[in-house]
Amino acid sequence: MKRLAALICLLCLATTASAAWDVNQLMNDLAQKTGGRARFVEKQYLAVLDKPLVSSGELSYTAPNRLEKRTLSPKPELITLDDDTLYVERGGKKFSLRLSSRPEAVAFVDSIRGTLTGNRKLLEASYALILTGTQANWTLRLLPSDSEIAVLLRSIDIRGVRDRVTSVEYQLADGDRTVMTITPVETSP
Amino acid sequence: MSRLLRPAVVVWLLALIGSLAVIANTHFTADMSAFLPRHPTEQQSLLVDQLKEGTLSRTLLIGIEGSDPAGRAKLSRGLTRALMQSELIATANNGSDESSAQERELLFRHRYLLSPAVTPEHFSVEGLRESIANSIDMLASPVGVLLKKLLPRDPTGEIMQLFSALGGGSMPNSQFGVWASQDGQRALLMVQTRAAGSDTDGQEAAINAVRLAFAEAAEQSAIDDAKIELSGAPVFAVEARATIKSEIRRLAVISALGTIALLGFAYRSATAIMFGLLPVLSGALAGIAAVSLGFGSVHGITIGFGTTLIGEAVDYTIYYFVQSSSADGDRAQRWIERFWPTIRLGVLTSICGFAALLGSGFPGLAQLGLYSIVGLITAAAITRYVLPIICPAGIGQRPLGNGGLGKRATAGLMHLNRLGAQGRGNWIVIGLALCAAAVIFQARDRLWDDRLSGLSPIPPAAQALDQKLRSDLGAPDLRYLVIIRRHGQEAALAASEEAGRVLDRLVDANVIAGYNSAARFLPSQASQQQRRDALPERAELQRNLNEAVRSLPLSASRLGGFVDDVAAARTAPLLDRDQFQGSSLAMLIDSLLMHRKTATGEEWTALLPLRAAAGQDIDPSRIQAALAAANIEGALCLDLAGESAQLYSAYLHEVILLSCAGLAAIAVLLTIALRSPRRMLHVLAPLLATVLIVIAGLSLAGIKLTLLHLIGVLLIFAVGSNYALFFDRPAGEAQAPLDTATLSSLLLANMATLIGFGALALAKVPVLNAIGVTVGPGAVLALLLAALLAKS
Numbered sequence: 001m002k003r004l005a006a007l008i009c010l011l012c013l014a015t016t017a018s019a020a021w022d023v024n025q026l027m028n029d030l031a032q033k034t035g036g037r038a039r040f041v042e043k044q045y046l047a048v049l050d051k052p053l054v055s056s057g058e059l060s061y062t063a064p065n066r067l068e069k070r071t072l073s074p075k076p077e078l079i080t081l082d083d084d085t086l087y088v089e090r091g092g093k094k095f096s097l098r099l100s101s102r103p104e105a106v107a108f109v110d111s112i113r114g115t116l117t118g119n120r121k122l123l124e125a126s127y128a129l130i131l132t133g134t135q136a137n138w139t140l141r142l143l144p145s146d147s148e149i150a151v152l153l154r155s156i157d158i159r160g161v162r163d164r165v166t167s168v169e170y171q172l173a174d175g176d177r178t179v180m181t182i183t184p185v186e187t188s189p
Numbered sequence: 190m191s192r193l194l195r196p197a198v199v200v201w202l203l204a205l206i207g208s209l210a211v212i213a214n215t216h217f218t219a220d221m222s223a224f225l226p227r228h229p230t231e232q233q234s235l236l237v238d239q240l241k242e243g244t245l246s247r248t249l250l251i252g253i254e255g256s257d258p259a260g261r262a263k264l265s266r267g268l269t270r271a272l273m274q275s276e277l278i279a280t281a282n283n284g285s286d287e288s289s290a291q292e293r294e295l296l297f298r299h300r301y302l303l304s305p306a307v308t309p310e311h312f313s314v315e316g317l318r319e320s321i322a323n324s325i326d327m328l329a330s331p332v333g334v335l336l337k338k339l340l341p342r343d344p345t346g347e348i349m350q351l352f353s354a355l356g357g358g359s360m361p362n363s364q365f366g367v368w369a370s371q372d373g374q375r376a377l378l379m380v381q382t383r384a385a386g387s388d389t390d391g392q393e394a395a396i397n398a399v400r401l402a403f404a405e406a407a408e409q410s411a412i413d414d415a416k417i418e419l420s421g422a423p424v425f426a427v428e429a430r431a432t433i434k435s436e437i438r439r440l441a442v443i444s445a446l447g448t449i450a451l452l453g454f455a456y457r458s459a460t461a462i463m464f465g466l467l468p469v470l471s472g473a474l475a476g477i478a479a480v481s482l483g484f485g486s487v488h489g490i491t492i493g494f495g496t497t498l499i500g501e502a503v504d505y506t507i508y509y510f511v512q513s514s515s516a517d518g519d520r521a522q523r524w525i526e527r528f529w530p531t532i533r534l535g536v537l538t539s540i541c542g543f544a545a546l547l548g549s550g551f552p553g554l555a556q557l558g559l560y561s562i563v564g565l566i567t568a569a570a571i572t573r574y575v576l577p578i579i580c581p582a583g584i585g586q587r588p589l590g591n592g593g594l595g596k597r598a599t600a601g602l603m604h605l606n607r608l609g610a611q612g613r614g615n616w617i618v619i620g621l622a623l624c625a626a627a628v629i630f631q632a633r634d635r636l637w638d639d640r641l642s643g644l645s646p647i648p649p650a651a652q653a654l655d656q657k658l659r660s661d662l663g664a665p666d667l668r669y670l671v672i673i674r675r676h677g678q679e680a681a682l683a684a685s686e687e688a689g690r691v692l693d694r695l696v697d698a699n700v701i702a703g704y705n706s707a708a709r710f711l712p713s714q715a716s717q718q719q720r721r722d723a724l725p726e727r728a729e730l731q732r733n734l735n736e737a738v739r740s741l742p743l744s745a746s747r748l749g750g751f752v753d754d755v756a757a758a759r760t761a762p763l764l765d766r767d768q769f770q771g772s773s774l775a776m777l778i779d780s781l782l783m784h785r786k787t788a789t790g791e792e793w794t795a796l797l798p799l800r801a802a803a804g805q806d807i808d809p810s811r812i813q814a815a816l817a818a819a820n821i822e823g824a825l826c827l828d829l830a831g832e833s834a835q836l837y838s839a840y841l842h843e844v845i846l847l848s849c850a851g852l853a854a855i856a857v858l859l860t861i862a863l864r865s866p867r868r869m870l871h872v873l874a875p876l877l878a879t880v881l882i883v884i885a886g887l888s889l890a891g892i893k894l895t896l897l898h899l900i901g902v903l904l905i906f907a908v909g910s911n912y913a914l915f916f917d918r919p920a921g922e923a924q925a926p927l928d929t930a931t932l933s934s935l936l937l938a939n940m941a942t943l944i945g946f947g948a949l950a951l952a953k954v955p956v957l958n959a960i961g962v963t964v965g966p967g968a969v970l971a972l973l974l975a976a977l978l979a980k981s
Contacts, residue, residue, distance in 0.1 A: 044329060048340050051742035053329050075326050090330060148366075152334070176337070 031118030246386025500945015542907025545851030901963025909971025
């Protein structure tokens, strides 16, 4: 009996020791950021095309709920996420989409939103989280837990350095994938 | 026996048999036709067509409440599957992919005949390069996920445009893959009945089928804590009809029992009651027969109104029985000499009032007018010419003044009459009238309910549910329409395409957000022909394609499906309406392109519903100007809400005119009959005061006036004058109070009228209720005030 208690203690200690840096810690680090701007380069590898589609532009984020993706090349496009609504401006046309009407879109958007705000609950609502690497070079893999989303999406890999996300990679269920690399723009205060 | 062979009796019996024969072959309705104009303007007839046949008149909005979201989604799918099989249902949509799969497949298959982008240049090297490059760009956008699968077969992107036309506007919320309300508490469906709005029976069957299918779906999926809510025009039509039917039955019973009880109380004789009701029943039958002959059908509202006729027509026999009771000798002869001229004048004033309704464009009112005129004339004539012959002597000779309650009431009226005769009643009446005028003046801004819905028999709770479901579904309110009429389908479609080009420019200029058109799904044969001719031969397409994709990240070898599809489209037959049969697109096309046979041949009406940009209104005159500038013959832009408001104000305007005409006719009649403006004024003064007091009373009770109350005012004059006339005397005669028998007969007659109109006041149907609450109190007040004003 004593030996069993000791074993449990030992196990507990082991867990705390390795948990010096874990998902909670990462989420805490991420949550510190209240906003920022970054450049992005997005490469889409689609089976139907011979070459990847490359686009680039700027991302900006204002905590907690506003995210803007401004594509500058090859064609200007502005996508704004404000709370529950996605606004798209493209070729002089505007349209909006209420996210709550599309569960799969919500899952996609929550992966970004959850990561940027360090909201573990939000992420775990749709995904199982697997964290690997070190604080200086981590990878957070999101695996969809909902079968409806799994039909579209295999996984999302978010890579980062400390409190900064450096790339997001979507693996779609049909084999296509999208990689977005992010480099911060130092804004003078 | 010889009595029954007198001419008057023979005519009566023959007329009775004739009436019954007509009634046996009469078509009775209880639909909304009573509320629609008889002689519509062109715009109004379009509105009426929409109400009778349009998409809106067939659309059921369905909500599923209770259970949990997953359970509701399951029920929604089960219900949709069952309804798509039903003969009575044209389309059922719950927002799930499966419910629009067939439509998308059809559009995709025929995309090269449907897409306006298809021109010879579209398939040149340059055209292909541009459109394919554009599609590749789109892959990177948020809609890319949808496009990716279609790209190999549709690299030029025809289908995206067609899909967005199909979706058109904001889509409802979705839960577990089916439409749900904003608050996520109910699943939503949109269903169209096969039966048009004018076919209430068919719609009733469809609604029952929906309820049954829901019960079955609930049983199959073992969910017992969910319930279904239905709304939309078909539900309203069916419920309104049921309400009108049950109300009429209830009103008829109430007023018949009330009148019989009253007569029983007064006469204490079953024979007297029977003879008393004979003229009334004959009048009612003759009235219904006349309406049937004059209008082709009889509306339930008219029958409901008939209950008031019982109350008014029974007056004549009351006068006959009670007033002749005190006379000696040949009492009938005495009565005819003494009272008949007054009663006859009363009948004539009533007829003047009701005759004004005959001119109404509101069929319900016109039927009321004819029914009442024929009914009153018949009842009065039978009282005058038939009753004295067939009625046994000594019937009903028991004046009301002898009973306890009746005696006290008569004494009260006599007291008022005495006050009037002494000239002291004037001040009371003037005081009351001034108070009433002050109340009306105070409330002048909130006196009127200026919506057509003020007449609607749909209860507010049902209207609220409809609003809720409609806004959750983002269901189009189809308020703004462009309408084009042509004598053939091809011409109508070609004109729709022309109008579409004008509207496209307006969409680009942000004047409107969008529009729909049958020509989107069924282009004119000419356009289809043109598009088919524009498709290149296989070898040429392949050559151009190879060249076009050279600079693009997409190799031509992946686009074999595209080349095959274009080749197939070159030899495919042109589209016609039948190829859509069985899909909701067929229903959509039929609702946007309506067809009917007229005296001059076939007529096709194309409807292009416009969508306003969020938070903006559409200015129909601007659309109209753009259409006119494009020289599209006869294209009209219509604001249905504005049109129905105008319809209401046209009715109101007409009713005001008719009321004035009726009042003028009554005034002229009284001037001629009484040969004295003073006496005319004497008869009209208590009625004017009555009208003021009634309107003030309604306003104090928080009732907003509709045009039916205005009709009620006219009827106060038409009915109330009957009582006021008894207090009128030629200038030379002594202004003595009326004798007990006359007063008690007036009181009894007045009570009978109150029962008739009072029963209407109990009705839930606004048309009947409005007239009841106006005329019921009005008749009583008219008698009391006339007594008070007995001396002018």
